[in-house]
Amino acid sequence: MMFKRQRRLRRNPFLRDLVRETDVSLDDFIYPLFVKEGLEQPMEIPSMPGIYQFPIKDLVEEVGRCMSLGLKAFILFGIPQNKDERGSQAYAPTGIVQETLQAIKKSHPEALLIADTCLCEFTDHGHCGLLKEDDVDNDSSLELLTQVAVSQAQAGADVIAPSNAMDGFVTTIRRGLDAAGFDQVPIMAYSVKFASSFYGPFREAAEGAPQFGDRKSYQMDSANRREALREALADEDEQADFLMVKPALAYLDIIREIRGTSLLPLVAYNVSGEYAMIKAAGEKGWLNPILTRDESLLAMKRAGADLIITYFAKEIALERWKDRDGKAVK
Numbered sequence: 001m002m003f004k005r006q007r008r009l010r011r012n013p014f015l016r017d018l019v020r021e022t023d024v025s026l027d028d029f030i031y032p033l034f035v036k037e038g039l040e041q042p043m044e045i046p047s048m049p050g051i052y053q054f055p056i057k058d059l060v061e062e063v064g065r066c067m068s069l070g071l072k073a074f075i076l077f078g079i080p081q082n083k084d085e086r087g088s089q090a091y092a093p094t095g096i097v098q099e100t101l102q103a104i105k106k107s108h109p110e111a112l113l114i115a116d117t118c119l120c121e122f123t124d125h126g127h128c129g130l131l132k133e134d135d136v137d138n139d140s141s142l143e144l145l146t147q148v149a150v151s152q153a154q155a156g157a158d159v160i161a162p163s164n165a166m167d168g169f170v171t172t173i174r175r176g177l178d179a180a181g182f183d184q185v186p187i188m189a190y191s192v193k194f195a196s197s198f199y200g201p202f203r204e205a206a207e208g209a210p211q212f213g214d215r216k217s218y219q220m221d222s223a224n225r226r227e228a229l230r231e232a233l234a235d236e237d238e239q240a241d242f243l244m245v246k247p248a249l250a251y252l253d254i255i256r257e258i259r260g261t262s263l264l265p266l267v268a269y270n271v272s273g274e275y276a277m278i279k280a281a282g283e284k285g286w287l288n289p290i291l292t293r294d295e296s297l298l299a300m301k302r303a304g305a306d307l308i309i310t311y312f313a314k315e316i317a318l319e320r321w322k323d324r325d326g327k328a329v330k
């Protein structure tokens with residue numbers, strides 16, 4: 001029998017370009033930004049080299065820089081000065097996220113601003129909702145989270161991204177947004193959010209680690225694929241506009257599965273631990289951080305993600321900009 005000559009199409013770079021099936025573009029990226037109340041100057045996060053907590057003023061400038069590099073969409077996380085049991089700074093009209101949204105919109109009205117809707121950075125116990133005894137109470141948390149979403153939309157958020165993992169958060173937040181006149185504000189639901197150890201560096205960046213216990217009573221068990229589909233389908237039913245899988249790299253099968261099941265735009269969250277692993281191994285010289293980064297992001301797209309939330313967005317935009325300018329890259 002004749003064997004197949006697969007190498008014919010790999011013979012030179014132009015041929016490989018012609019037959020390439022997947023590609024990663026700056027338009028696919030959402031860049032996470034951290035703003036911290038009361039901060040004097042940007043502070044680099046030790047476990048996430050190149051990623052900073054910003055004071056409002058510097059963050060507004062950072063958005064401007066990123067936009068001139070070709071990034072368009074940003075997801076915003078806020079760290080308040082004062083935390084309490086109910087996370088009240090998450091929905092205060094003068095909360096750090098609300099003020100930052102307004103400030104960015106004033107200087108860069110065209111920036112697409114996505115607000116992460118959660119309580120964990122704002123509660124003194126570090127959980128994503130209200131406590132009842134030692135558990136997070138679902139329905140009373142929903143009321144607060146709806147207030148958070150509405151206050152974020154009022155402050156200028158273009159998209160609401162609830163990451164709290166309560167049941168019914170899409171329905172409740174949708175209802176709240178509509179009632180407040182924001183029926184045009186889409187919901188990017190963190191539909192399939194696993195209770196993952198890959199969030200470690202983020203919890204340092206957002207200062208939102210749980211002060212006791214873990215998030216396993218509301219975030220998903222990594223072992224479950226069918227349950228992930230149930231979560232995604234429920235959010236679609238509840239009128240989510242985007243679905244999300246988080247983390248990304250260890251859950252590419254889930255991305256693929258949802259891609260085959262739903263017609264909604266699908267977001268992969270390339271989380272902090274995935275970023276830190278590549279950065280750390282790169283610093284040690286154990287692997288090439290640029291090539292492994294690009295390979296990972298490509299894999300997320302190939303698995304079926306339309307969009308990627310990634311801490312790598314800015315460095316990639318910078319490389320491509322230098323590339324266009326004819327200067328040395330990398």
Ligand code: PBG
Pocket residue numbers: 116118120128163164198199200201202203215270271272273
């Ligand atoms: C808040 C939230 C988390 C992340 C995004 N939103 C942390 C968590 O659920 O513990 C993690 C993002 C990352 O690791 O990059 N609920």
